[in-house]
Amino acid sequence: METDVILAYDYPLLGAFWTTMWIFLWVLWIFLLFRIITDIFRDDALGGWGKTAWLVFVLVLPFLGVFVYLLARGKNMGAREVQHARARQEEVDAYIRRTAGAVGRPLSETEELARLSEIRARGDLSEEEFQRAKEKILH
Template identity: 40%
Template structure:
């Protein structure tokens, strides 16, 4: 009988630890959203933080009900901005198109910087 008592005690302990970390994650998510929101005044942010500090569970529920849709919209906007910045960076560092590479090589050939054999090698690499 003591085995089952210990098993359920261990199970309960793991559940409590999981619930505690879930509460912490939700608190950090809400506080992060509060401070990223440009439309909310500083006084309202301070009031939300005070309520989150003293009545965390109830405040989290009220915040998610009252401002959950805006929280999602702000998160999506931020993700879109990060994606656009990432795409712009990738386009900036990515190799040029094959026609641009051949045009650059042709300009080098015309200026005499490279020989016709080197031009053919560059053209062959680009077209493969």
């Protein structure tokens, strides 16, 4: 009953390094492939047939397709990503403005004076402080 037992020290350090490197490169390749597929669908300047052709090219011949895509359209990938991020940020800002309503807008002079009068009526502000604040608002 003789069996070969593979122990950790039977696997050389350089072999472990190469295995780790290949796994890292494979994961990097998958991320790059998904990034390019996302860029294909995100590009509004590219028509439906163009998107289909690039997608088929990238999926059928992945290595060649990705390299050709990066050479042909890779220069503007960053610009498209920035444009998409800005559009998303504008949507979020518009949503916040709609949801928050008038909370974030600056007060008009009359609203500030009314608020100042309320503070004075509560007794939190002296007459002299009220006059200085009023002058500051009106000038």
